[in-house]
Amino acid sequence: MNMNLFIDLRSDTVTRPTTGMLKAMMTAQVGDDVFGEDPTVNALEKKVAEIFGKQAAIYCPSGTMTNQIAINVHVRPGDEVICDQTAHVYNFEGGGIARNSSASVRLLQGDRGRYTADDVLANINPDNIHAARTKLVEIENTVNKAGGSYWDINEIRKIKEVTDKYKLKLHLDGARLFNALVETGETPKQYGELFDSISICLSKGLGTPVGSVLLGTEDFIKEARRTRKVFGGAMRQAGFMAAAGLYALENNISRLKEDHQQARAIADVLSKQSYIETVNPVQTNILVFKLNQSMKDKDFVKILGEKNIHCLTFGPQTIRMVTHLDFTDEMLEIVKKTISRL
Numbered sequence: 001m002n003m004n005l006f007i008d009l010r011s012d013t014v015t016r017p018t019t020g021m022l023k024a025m026m027t028a029q030v031g032d033d034v035f036g037e038d039p040t041v042n043a044l045e046k047k048v049a050e051i052f053g054k055q056a057a058i059y060c061p062s063g064t065m066t067n068q069i070a071i072n073v074h075v076r077p078g079d080e081v082i083c084d085q086t087a088h089v090y091n092f093e094g095g096g097i098a099r100n101s102s103a104s105v106r107l108l109q110g111d112r113g114r115y116t117a118d119d120v121l122a123n124i125n126p127d128n129i130h131a132a133r134t135k136l137v138e139i140e141n142t143v144n145k146a147g148g149s150y151w152d153i154n155e156i157r158k159i160k161e162v163t164d165k166y167k168l169k170l171h172l173d174g175a176r177l178f179n180a181l182v183e184t185g186e187t188p189k190q191y192g193e194l195f196d197s198i199s200i201c202l203s204k205g206l207g208t209p210v211g212s213v214l215l216g217t218e219d220f221i222k223e224a225r226r227t228r229k230v231f232g233g234a235m236r237q238a239g240f241m242a243a244a245g246l247y248a249l250e251n252n253i254s255r256l257k258e259d260h261q262q263a264r265a266i267a268d269v270l271s272k273q274s275y276i277e278t279v280n281p282v283q284t285n286i287l288v289f290k291l292n293q294s295m296k297d298k299d300f301v302k303i304l305g306e307k308n309i310h311c312l313t314f315g316p317q318t319i320r321m322v323t324h325l326d327f328t329d330e331m332l333e334i335v336k337k338t339i340s341r342l
């Protein structure tokens, strides 16, 4: 066993392109995408739109940008966005809803990030001059901060009935949607039918160096293109990066299941250790657990770090580990051995 391996469980964004992906990137046909002339970017946008059964798509540098563009296109200043208290759009995008779109936020207390249609209904403001105008409902799937939990699509269907009835927009932060889909067996088209806009990350489990895609109607994406320009996200020969996205969609989706098995294997060992308070149920590739008082969170991260295993604190006494494309079975064995001997 090679105990000198650098084992990085901090995030699934740490992956490096494989030889196959690099080859696809190096041989990509490119052009100036601001003129709409990059054939590889155009092909990626067309392909993702087709996969989800949406009219159009736009390639962006990050998932923060696709989310922030979507919110900016859907709301006007003073409108209100409903999302869960764990939401990435609220917690991890630099206050972007307020900063970019001057909108207010209503936070719901869901079950590991998943709220109900009744919760939405109870939080739509009355139509009078005192209240912010409720405009957008945002769902995250899988839920990062809650430890990779995924939604029951039937609850999303009920939420869509509410948003249709009250003429609200429905946005999906699907940074890790494919992690949910490989577990549930549901299809991208089923999600495409439910949402006005969807953001998909290519640089998480799918393993590309950069890139996210935003989906919606032709009109929505036309506005999104204008907003992307304003946000400074219009790129030139981005086809080199888009080629990695096309490669990932072909090669890296079904294997996500392996990441989930590895996360469960770590959870199994962890749950038997004396320093553990609780291990969240592992549904996908994110593992969140709490340490009891016998082990301080900072010490846990430090001790593992000295053994070349890297993870993050994720709240008081709380640790997050994320499995991914570059986390091998050999690394899994080292992690299992190390955490059972602390």
Ligand SMILES: *Cc1c(COP(=O)(O)O)cnc(C)c1O
Pocket: 061, 062, 063, 064, 065, 067, 088, 089, 140, 142, 143, 144, 173, 175, 176, 201, 203, 204, 212
């Ligand atoms: C990673 C992530 C994003 C986008 O993050 P970027 O680093 O900006 O690409 C959005 N939502 C969720 C839930 C994420 O985990």
